[in-house]
Amino acid sequence: MVIDQLQSSRGSSLSLPIKKKHKDASMSESLTAQQLLRIRGKLEAIVADQPGTKHADSATAALQRMRSGEYGYCIECGDEISAARLAARPDVALCVDCQALKDEEDEDA
Numbered sequence: 001m002v003i004d005q006l007q008s009s010r011g012s013s014l015s016l017p018i019k020k021k022h023k024d025a026s027m028s029e030s031l032t033a034q035q036l037l038r039i040r041g042k043l044e045a046i047v048a049d050q051p052g053t054k055h056a057d058s059a060t061a062a063l064q065r066m067r068s069g070e071y072g073y074c075i076e077c078g079d080e081i082s083a084a085r086l087a088a089r090p091d092v093a094l095c096v097d098c099q100a101l102k103d104e105e106d107e108d109a
């Protein structure tokens, strides 16, 4: 009887740790508002200059993430993408680790 009670109370209080995607509501510390503006300009230029290309598609997706406040975070694992990486490839959606994994998959396919 006592054991039954213990088990049921343990079962009801079962809770899994929830992984936080963002540390807080503020944007990435490593990207300044000015950098974001410049990156947005680059993305808009890609969409305008190369309509219908894969590059334009990923730039459009990056602009959407920027609007929803998710820009600068890996879409796979939620980690922050470094400002240097974003500056070099503004439409990048994956952190270096996830990109490396994806590249391996692409090679296998």
Ligand SMILES: [Zn+2]
Pocket: 074, 075, 076, 077, 078, 079, 094, 095, 096, 097, 098, 099
């Ligand atoms: Zn990642």
